[in-house]
Amino acid sequence: xxxxxxxxxxxxxxxxxxxxxxxxxxxxxxxxxxxxxxxxxxxxxxxxxxxxxxxxxxxxxxxxxxxxxxxxxxxxxxxxxxxxxxxxxxxxxxxxxxxxxxxxxxxxxxxxxxxxxxxxxxxxxxxxxxxxxxxxxxxxxxxxxxxxxxxxxxxxxxxxxxxxxxxxxxxxxxxxxxxxxxxxxxxxxxxxxxxxxxxxxxxxxxxxxxxxxxxxxxxxxxxxxxxxxxxxxxxxxxxxxxxxxxxxxxxxxxxxxxxxxxxxxxxxxxxxxxxxxxxxxxxxxxxxxxxxxxxxxxxxxxxxxxxxxxxxxxxxxxxxxxxxxxxxxxxxxxxxxxxxxxxxxxx
Numbered sequence: 001x002x003x004x005x006x007x008x009x010x011x012x013x014x015x016x017x018x019x020x021x022x023x024x025x026x027x028x029x030x031x032x033x034x035x036x037x038x039x040x041x042x043x044x045x046x047x048x049x050x051x052x053x054x055x056x057x058x059x060x061x062x063x064x065x066x067x068x069x070x071x072x073x074x075x076x077x078x079x080x081x082x083x084x085x086x087x088x089x090x091x092x093x094x095x096x097x098x099x100x101x102x103x104x105x106x107x108x109x110x111x112x113x114x115x116x117x118x119x120x121x122x123x124x125x126x127x128x129x130x131x132x133x134x135x136x137x138x139x140x141x142x143x144x145x146x147x148x149x150x151x152x153x154x155x156x157x158x159x160x161x162x163x164x165x166x167x168x169x170x171x172x173x174x175x176x177x178x179x180x181x182x183x184x185x186x187x188x189x190x191x192x193x194x195x196x197x198x199x200x201x202x203x204x205x206x207x208x209x210x211x212x213x214x215x216x217x218x219x220x221x222x223x224x225x226x227x228x229x230x231x232x233x234x235x236x237x238x239x240x241x242x243x244x245x246x247x248x249x250x251x252x253x254x255x256x257x258x259x260x261x262x263x264x265x266x267x268x269x270x271x272x273x274x275x276x277x278x279x280x281x282x283x284x285x286x287x288x289x290x291x292x293x294x295x296x297x298x299x300x301x302x303x304x305x306x307x308x309x310x311x312x313x314x315x316x317x318x319x320x321x322x323x324x325x326x327x328x329x330x331x332x333x334x335x336x337x338x339x340x341x342x343x344x345x346x347x
Contacts, residue, residue: 007325011152012233012334016320018148019160020190025146026164027184033143034172037125041173045072046097050079050122052113053101056155056225060101060127060162063221067166067309070218071174084116085109094121102126103150103158105133114138127165129158143169152335154233156320159225160190163313182307186314192303193314198322201288201300204259206329208236211259212250216243216273219263219312226261226319233327233334243273256284263315264291267308290315 007013049068051061058078065076079098083089085108098117102110105128114135118124126139129147136142145161164186171179205211213230215223220242227238241250243262254260260280264273273289280287290300303314327334 007328010324010328010333010335012154012156012327013321013324015150015152016156016317016324017194019157019317020187020194022145022147022157022161023164023190024187026161026168027187029146030143030165030168031172033141034169037141037143037169038172038175040123041097044095045173046074046095046123048093048096049074049076049099050093050096050117051076051099051101052079052081052110052117054081054107054110056159056228057101057103057127057162059221059225059228060159060166061099061221062224063163063218063312064099064101064166064170066218066220067170071170071176071179071309079113079117081109081113083113085112088116091120093117096122098122098124100124100126100128100135100139101162102133102135103129103145103147103155105130105135111135111138125169127162129161153337154229154323154334160313160317163221163316167309167313178307179309182310186310189303189306189310189314190317193317194321196301196303196318198290198300198318199325200298201261201322202326202329204286204288205230205234205236205261205326208259210237210239211261212246212254213238213240214243214246214260214262214273214276215240215264215312216269217265217267218308219265219269219315222312222316222319223261223263225316226263226323229320229323230326232337233323234330234332235338236326236330243269243276247276247279251279251283254280254283254285258283258285260285260287262287262289262291263312264289265306265308265311265315266292290318 129145147158147161213227224240227240230238
């Protein structure tokens with residue numbers, strides 16, 4: 001049982017702290033698989049990548065979309081599981097890479113979708129934590145997450161492992177040396193992220209009922225993940241949204257003292273997020289932004305100088321530590337969210 005009086009005694013906290021060693025293990029164990037995938041796609045890259053996932057794994061797939069489209073130059077789409085699992089309609093998936101992301105590797109709708117994609121000509125790559133799972137057994141290639149047992153209902157290290165595995169594979173297939181170096185440096189960067197305090201966010205969120213969680217580009221997936229974790233562990237309605245989309249209709253919902261949590265990496269999306277920050281502050285919103293820069297009110301510290309593709313991974317590492325404390329501050333147990341269980345078997 002977790003001691004809810006000590007934030008460092010929860011399973012969520014302990015498993016979050018295991019993420020750096022998980023990524024280091026991936027570097028050690030998955031080089032061969034990634035090299036084989038790079039060789040396979042060297043002369044005949046996939047014409048399309050389709051991802052299939054639910055929950056936190058689907059947020060990893062959102063990260064993969066931006067990562068792969070930027071570094072592989074191949075369109076990436078999110079496959080609707082029901083098209084294969086319920087409707088069963090044929091689709092031309094020849095020369096397509098179909099990526100199934102699942103911790104358990106046994107959700108019925110994902111398995112049905114993977115079988116459907118395979119029957120329609122796709123190459124199936126499974127990113128799974130359980131290497132003997134049904135998804136792993138049916139896949140053409142398996143990239144293990146290597147996160148080990150994860151007992152807290154809220155996925156933390158397995159989500160980070162999904163992001164790092166996607167990064168590892170993309171670096172290998174693209175041949176991008178800078179991306180490869182960023183992956184190699186990630187375990188050390190995650191250790192640094194664990195040491196950063198986001199405690200400034202706990203008090204303004206402790207009595208909140210809802211908030212926007214904003215990211216753009218490579219950080220959009222972690223914004224979606226952070227919003228989900230706030231729902232799961234703090235019963236706080238967080239809406240994950242793109243920094244571009246919030247400037248349309250949703251901006252009308254921002255009022256004085258509205259809470260906004262934002263993630264900003266140092267790339268081409270940065271100027272737009274800075275403009276959004278000024279608009280939000282002008283409306284009186286309480287903005288908490290993870291970004292590089294000197295300490296300032298509302299600025300959540302990040303590991304400086306990281307590659308734009310790895311910076312969001314370190315940010316979600318720091319976020320998980322804060323989310324654990326926030327859950328306890330709201331009188332909840334982050335290890336046992338109400339009405340949830342570890343494996344959701346969607347049909």
